[in-house]
Amino acid sequence: MSKIIKGSVAFLAAQMVGLGVSNSAETCFEPRYVPASYSCNTGAGTGKIQAFDDFSSGSCTFIEAHTVQVPIECPKPAGRWVNATFTKKIVNGGKSNHNMSNVGVTAYIATGHAQTCSSVGLKPSSFEGNICASGENRANSGGNGWNQIDYRFGTFGGYVTGGGTLTEQLYEQTFCWRAGDKRDWDNSDRLVAWYCQ
Incomplete structure (x- = not known):
């Protein structure tokens, strides 16, 4: 079950680097699950992705499953x-x-x-x-x-x-x-x- 967090962007700045989120006083966040994956660099000088199972060159890195905080529109408070x-x-x-x-x-x-x-x-x-x-x-x-x-x-x-x-x-x-x-x-x-x- 997702939980909405209300706070400042600065509070979650470490997780929001590179997402282009403005520094707002009232921004809400929702946790999103990111499954485990591999991240592979392009082959040296070829501009092509290395084969998925080509670990001998060290070009692929395993990324653990994790959760990130995604900015969303804040729900309105109850009247x-x-x-x-x-x-x-x-x-x-x-x-x-x-x-x-x-x-x-x-x-x-x-x-x-x-x-x-x-x-x-x-x-x-x-x-x-x-x-x-x-x-x-x-x-x-x-x-x-x-x-x-x-x-x-x-x-x-x-x-x-x-x-x-x-x-x-x-x-x-x-x-x-x-x-x-x-x-x-x-x-x-x-x-x-x-x-x-």
């Missing part, structure tokens, strides 16, 4: 839901009706899609069009992590939709919806997780 992390911040909420001074709004700033995914070694992705999760658009599938989403701002209704397909920002905060959702910007609309792969 999963990843909780966003938050920074609490007071932002300018504009003018209130009763006070003409600017109103400070307590905002919870979520990490972006790329930043959240890179924190666990993955990249932004989607599952059946869903990219985010909120208390009104809760995930129930998509690999690992959907059952570990922290709905820290609460949930509303029985909206297990598989997640949200679009995001918008208000006061630097990210909200997660599906097309046609009512945009009332409440706590259960706040984005809490991203889909990564």
Whole structure:
């Protein structure tokens, strides 16, 4: 059974000499069995291969069976839901009706899609069009992590939709919806997780 190894080319450089493989940070390898064989030099001055059983001249060398690591395309990692992390911040909420001074709004700033995914070694992705999760658009599938989403701002209704397909920002905060959702910007609309792969 073959086993895929993920690592740097430098790690297997000794076995990869002459194969013209570039020095990539993420290259995968698969072991390939090479059966025993003979390697024979050409006859001196003739340009022809010596006879297979002509060992008297020492032109043939026996090569033991061995395994080499062959570069292959790396398989994609399994997708999963990843909780966003938050920074609490007071932002300018504009003018209130009763006070003409600017109103400070307590905002919870979520990490972006790329930043959240890179924190666990993955990249932004989607599952059946869903990219985010909120208390009104809760995930129930998509690999690992959907059952570990922290709905820290609460949930509303029985909206297990598989997640949200679009995001918008208000006061630097990210909200997660599906097309046609009512945009009332409440706590259960706040984005809490991203889909990564």
